[in-house]
Amino acid sequence: MITPCPLFNLQAQSLGWGQQCVLGSLDLSIYEGENVAIVGKSGSGKTTLIKALFQQAPDKVALCGQDYGLVPSLSVFHNIYMGQLDKHSFIYNFTNLLRPFKKEINAISTLTTPLALTEDLFKSAENLSGGQQQRVALGRALFQNKAVFIGDEPVSSVDEVQAENLLQLIMSRHHTTILTLHNIDLALRFCDRIIGLRHGVIELDKPVTDISESQLRTLYQD
Amino acid sequence: MSPPSPQATGIRKLSLSFTLIALACLFFADTSIITTNPWGEVGNIGQGLITPSFTSPSTLLTSLMNTLAFALIGVVFAALLGMVLAHFFEWRVVRISCAFIRSIHELFWALIFLQVFGLSTLTGLLAIIIPYTGIFAKVYAEILEESDQTALQRLPIATSRWSSHLYARLMPAWPQLVHYTQYRLECGIRSSSVLGFVGLPTLGFHLESFFKQGYYSEAAGVLYLFIAVIALMRFWAKKRYLLPLLVIAFIWLPFQVSVDTDLLYRFFSHDILPAPLRQEGPLTMGSWSQTLDWCILLFKDQILVGSWNTLLLTQIALVGSGITALLLYPLISPLFFTQRKRTVGHLFLITLRSIPELIFAFVILLITGPSMIPAIIALSLHNGAIIAHLIGRYTEVIKLRADSPTHGNRYAYEVTPRIYKPFLAFLFYRWEVILRESAILGILGIQTLGFFIDSAFEEFRFDRALFLILVTALLNILVDSFSRSIRSKLRLSTSPEAQ
Amino acid sequence: MMKILTLPLITLLLTCLASPLNAEPFVFTAIPDQDETQLQQRFNKVAQYLEQTLNVEVKYVPVKSYTAAVSAFRNNQVQLAWFGGLSGVQARRLVPNSMAIAQGVEDEHFKTYFIAHNSSQLTKQDTLPEQMKDMTFTFGSKGSTSGRLMPEFYIREQFKKSPNDLFKSVGFSGDHSRTIALVQAGTYQVGALNFKVWDRALADGKIDLSKVSVIWETPEYPDYQWTIRGDVNAKWGEGFAQKVKQALLDIKDPELLKSFPREGFIPASNEDYAPILDTAKNIGLIE
Structure with missing residues (x-):
């Protein structure tokens, strides 16, 4: 049997920004088809890890970060449409900015219904609430139609019921997902592998089925 | 107590040294x-102001339409060209060309084009489009540079350069770009009106004629009409009216674009050549050495004294504008006055910045007699009112605690410290503008570079005029680069987000 | 936004293409030495008169300054102009073959008045008073014959100094009426202006003689004149310049004459203005 080639592979790598080393020596492989949750206290290096993973295959990944990167003056429609800017010529994109194409509106409407944004489709992003803005950012990542979804707390600003629906939506549209989640419960229910970070090292890397309550608790101790 | 940050000390030092320089200049200037x-006479002017007269309303309306049409078309074209150039602003050649074209005052551009295209629509439009393109390119480039970049990082990796630019750089900066362009439209209306001083059929034509002959009621009529148009801009200068207004402007202005190539050729091959070169021909040795003498003579007689006076006036007026702005900005700030009182404040500031400096200076000249004082006061009030408007608007985004002090204490402890950095940024932007305008006030008889340029045009010595304009432009570019380095050193920025 | 871009361009193109190519009218300009208001209305009547007399389309264009008038004349935007003495000389130097054809009755014997604020203690004399030294002084506009050229000439002749060296400060009021206003207010102690403007203001009761008075008047010199381009005959037919000249000399309607304002017009020639040219060369206004 041939071992499948990992989608993401970090070997003995230290990560950080500037002079500061946030993550120590990491060994990590993620394969196609996995649904991975990265958990840990804030400051444990989750965001840094997410960014590093994204850098490994930026062309295959739809990234939904904590800084939404919305364009405040543009509508929900246009912000989501930005997820497919690479699929069209400049002229098409330019025209669509002035006068949205029917085709694109229809495509995006199929996303905004589950995101509960349909009524605000042509509202400027700057006039939305925090939760709505997060859903727009998520919408843009989903609209990219990539094989892999990497999300950094993609559902942190919405209520629990909505969070579940959105996670379902993410899972249904991507073969591979890597998420950071502060809600352990959701992580256990939606993912099949948990990576726990503590003080910049991987403390835990197991399938969900093998994880005990106490193992998770130690992650959150000082 | 923590020691002040090096930046805060820098700002303090900067303010202090500019004030000291201005005081030193005051000492040298004739005051x-x-x-x-x-x-x-002042009473006559006052009486005119309270008894405005609108004789021949049809002429007035025609020139009002001309004023608006020149401004609209000029600003729109300049904005489009400036937007294109802003994208190449990292190229040194673009930066320098833009600095050059905006360093020449629109009145001087008009005087140059008058020689080539005569009194035509083209002259008026070019006189606005050219310097405004330089200004737009610079400011647009800076706005784009300072705009939020996170959207750019979230785009699909394969997005083409122009698509990502359009959606993730231009659009985030769009509100500020629009805001700035609207503000420039007001400046454009002012410029267009002032072009009347050299004969274009705009409001300034009548304002100046009436005023200089002592028809103060009629002058007041023109002035009030002008102020009303600017004060009501927020009702008519809307984005959705832009297109219809532009179409009307195009239909309104008479375009008889008959460019006479002979005139063009004559201007470049004859008029602007230094006199000795023109008379002797470029082939003799003697003509070149005479040209050198011509330059030296011009330098000794006009450039030295002209630059000296220009710089004196500029440095004093720069600090004067700063002080005026700091005193006046609360008038339109919601942190100090209610909506109703602010309307009065706005009207006051609009009046101050709408009265052309030349007319301002003349009234003060009557009172103080001939010296540099009228020019100093006129420039300080005019530019101070503009900066006050900008920082007054800036205070709208400041959120104070509910228990913050009021009145004087709020002014001194809460608001002024917060707006001080953007205030300095605006003031240093204005530096080159003040320099440019100080050249125009030479027409009052203060021997600035502008005085000599104006004389050269009056005497049909275009060679001298152009040489002096080039010197003025050089001075402007120096001041601009100096101001740019100060702004970047102290990280002075005018946009709220970048603070 | 696409529309915002394209529409102006298209309109511009169309307007350029559509500009009429009909026969060009005969264009003239005039700046009277007083009362520059409502120029268009007043001079349209003159244009009508010329149109009827000459049988060609005649148009008047208002200009702001003598400089602008000269530029327009040089660029053939106007073919006939009512110039001041100096601007006429400048225009004829710039346009070969152009000629002075008529002047006002008053323009043969024109004068400049030097006026002073009474606090200066200057009184009317036969020469420019020595005490003027170190006072403040204002000319009219830079290109004016009676407000600049002639007074500067006589100042230099009398004191052997440039005005800048002689006076404490030298201003350019830009206009004769304004010179009166400035000296009457005491802003400048001494000023020089067109004698007709002074006489008219005096008659209109706009001058307070307890504040300002005439202290010296220059000898006479020729001033305003009609100048026509040399190439008009080629365009409007042989003898056209002569016809224009005759039409101007024939103006008798007081209402038309009031616009200039002159009693009537008499013939003039380029040679009449030789003294002005010499003076301008003398003080360095013309090389």
Whole structure:
């Protein structure tokens, strides 16, 4: 049997920004088809890890970060449409900015219904609430139609019921997902592998089925 | 108590040294005040102001339409060109060309084009489009540079350069770009009106004629009409009216674009050549050495004294504008006054910045007598009112605690410290503008570079005029680069987000 | 936004293409030495008169300054102009073959008045008073014959100094009426202006003689004149310049004459203005 080639592979790598080393020596492989949750206290290096993973295959990944990167003056429609800017010529994109194409509106409407944004489709992003803005950012990542979804707390600003629906939506549209989640419960229910970070090292890397309550608790101790 | 940050000390030092320089300049400048009995004439002006007259409304309306049409078309074209150039602003050649074209005052551009295209629509439009393109390119480039970049990082990796630019750089900056362009439209209307001073059929034509002949009621009529148009801009200068207004402007202005190539050729091959070169021909040795003498003579007689006076006036007026702005900005700030009182404040500031400096200076000249004082006061009030408007608007985004102090204490402890950095940024932006305008006030008889340029045009010595304009442009570019380095060193920025 | 871009361009193109190519009218300009208001209305009547007399389309264009008038004349935007003495000389130097054809009755014997604020203690004399030294002084506009050229000439002749060296400060009021206003207010102690403007203001009761008075008047010199381009005959037919000249000399309607304002017009020639040219060369206004 041939071992499948990992989608993401970090070997003995230290990560950080500037002079500061946030993550120590990491060994990590993620394969196609996995649904991975990265958990840990804030400051444990989750965001840094997410960014590093994204850098490994930026062309295959739809990234939904904590800084939404919305364009405040543009509508929900246009912000989501930005997820497919690479699929069209400049002229098409330019025209669509002035006068949205029917085709694109229809495509995006199929996303905004589950995101509960349909009524605000042509509202400027700057006039939305925090939760709505997060859903727009998520919408843009989903609209990219990539094989892999990497999300950094993609559902942190919405209520629990909505969070579940959105996670379902993410899972249904991507073969591979890597998420950071502060809600352990959701992580256990939606993912099949948990990576726990503590003080910049991987403390835990197991399938969900093998994880005990106490193992998770130690992650959150000082 | 923590020691002040190096930046705060830098700002303090900067403010102090500019004030000291201005004081030193005041010492060198002629600031004598001679008054005898100005009040009769000032009384006449005052009477004119309270009894405005609108004789021949049809002429007035025609020139109002001309003013608006020149401004609209000029600003729109300049904005489009400026937007294109802003994208190449990292190229040195673009930066320098833009600095050059905006360093020449629109009145001087008009005087140049008058020689080539005569009194035509093209002259008026080019006189606005050219310097405004330089200004737009610079400011647009800076706005784009300072705009939020996170959207750019979230785009699909394969997005083409122009698509990502359009959606993730241009659009985030769009509100600020629009805001700035609207503000420029007001400046454009002012410029277009002032072009009347050299004969284009705009409001300034009549304002100046009436005013200089002592028809103060009629002058007041023109002035009030002008102020009303600017004060009501927020009702008519809307994005959705832009297109219809532009179409009307195009239909309104008479375009008889008959470019006479002979005139063009004559201007470049004859008029602007230094006199000795023109008379002797470029082939003899003697003509070149005479040209050198010509330059040296011009330098000794006009450039030295002209630059000296220009710089004196500029440095004093720069600090004067700063002080005026700091005193006036609360008038339109919601942190100090209610909506109703602010309307009065706005009207006051609009009036101050709408009265052309030349007319301002003349009224003060009557009162103080001939010296540099009228020019200093006129420039300080005019530019101070503009900066006050900008920082007053800036205070709208400041959120104070509910228990913050009020009145004087709020002014001194809460608001002024917060707006001080953007205030300095605006002021240093204005530096080159003040320099440019100080050249125009030379027409009052203060021997600035502008005085000599104006004389050269009057005497049909275009060679001298152009040489002096080039010197003025050089001075402007120096001041601009100096101001740019100060702004970047102290990280002075005018946009709220970048603070 | 696409529309915002394209529409102006298209309109511009169309307007350029559509500009009429009909026969060009005969264009003239005039700046009277007083009362520059409502120029268009007043001079349209003159244009009508010329149109009827000459049988060609005649148009008046208002200009702001003598400089602008000269530029327009040089660029053939106007073919006939009512110039001041100096601007006429400048225009004829710039346009070969152009000629002075008529002047006002008053323009043969024109004068400049030097006026002073009474606090200066200057009184009317036969020469420019020595005490003027170190006072403040204002000319009219830079290109004016009676407000600049002639007074500067006589100042230099009398004191052997440039005005800048002689006076404490030298201003350019830009206009004769304004010179009166400035000296009457005491802003400048001494000023020089067109004698007709002074006489008219005096008659209109706009001058307070307890504040300002005439202290010296220059000898006479020729001033305003009609100048026509040399190439008009080629365009409007042989003898056209002569016809224009005759039409101007024939103006008798007081209402038309009031616009200039002159009693009537008499013939003039380029040679009449030789003294002005010499003076301008003398003080360095013309090389």
